[in-house]
Amino acid sequence: MPGVHPTTYAVGFTTSSKVxxxxxxxYALTAPGQGLRGTVDVMVDRTHRHLGRIEAARRAFDTPDAWTTGPARQVPETPNGARP
Incomplete structure (x- = not known):
């Protein structure tokens, strides 16, 4: 098609630009990219369910003494005690 320059990437999406x-x-997902949607949806759902714990682990990791003391690197439990 004149004026359209499509590019396909191995990672599962295509781009096209118009003059x-x-x-x-x-942007659009290719067939292999569409095949990954279920996997990505599961990862996103899990991230949302455990976001509090993920953020707590990031804070613990980012504390100045995180590399010198063991407990600072431990991941605290969520208020309901949930574990992944």
Whole structure:
């Protein structure tokens, strides 16, 4: 198609740009990318369920003494005691 320059990436998405003002770029998942949607959805759901614990682990890791004391590197439990 004249004026459209598609590019396909191995990671599962394509881009196309059109000669327009302002410039426009569109993105779409390829078939292999669509095949990963279920896996990505599961990872996103799990992240949302455990976000408090993930953030607590980040804070513990980022404390100045995280590399010198053991307890600072331990991940605290969530208020309901949930573990992954």
């Amino acid at each position: 327009m003002v302002p410039p426009t770029v569109g």
